[in-house]
Amino acid sequence: MEKVNLREKFALFNDFWSPKIVGELNDSYVKLVKFKGEFVWHRHEHEDELFLVVHGSLVIKFRDRDVRLEPGEFIIVPRGVEHLPVAEDAVQVLLLEPKSTVNTGDKNDQRTVTDLRRI
């Protein structure tokens, strides 16, 4: 049982769209990820997903609107809701989601990651 310093963990990787596991509790993982650019429209059929912005600015597009998240802001995307993360510049995000969650949800994409690294 060690504490986790977010800044130190984000300094350990530079690849985008590839979440790293930094903690687990109950049935969920805490993950850190860097986004840059536009991801892929997707949804998670059975999992709600939390996005907390730590550094930078993130837009999450929904089919009916866009939500911009700044540092210290989070949103919970309920299961079944299509969404598209877009980062104009690099952004650091903390994710919280069930262990079963795959980053691209119902879409297969070259950025799909199923074997997550722990840092």
Add this chain to the structure above:
Amino acid sequence: MEKVNLREKFALFNDFWSPKIVGELNDSYVKLVKFKGEFVWHRHEHEDELFLVVHGSLVIKFRDRDVRLEPGEFIIVPRGVEHLPVAEDAVQVLLLEPKSTVNTGDKNDQRTVTDLRRI
């Protein structure tokens, strides 16, 4: 589905040791709480609990050591592990834990809160 700004939410309350619900996902709540002083030794028999410090400095005492958390640091306390949060000065903390979790765990205390407010 609205975003949550942590700073704005923390400005809405001033009582200590009384977690407020600011989000729910899967089987868990996201809660915000202000601590000041020393809480009560307790454990959660069936629930892992995440403490993320947003503002201020928090010590979590365990039976064998103390861990100090600064802003941007979190720790996950596994189920069954006794712990005692201590805040020398006021501290703002984000909690993530199953909906079934009671703040004082296996202890009854005048600070036990079972009916949490949503903000």
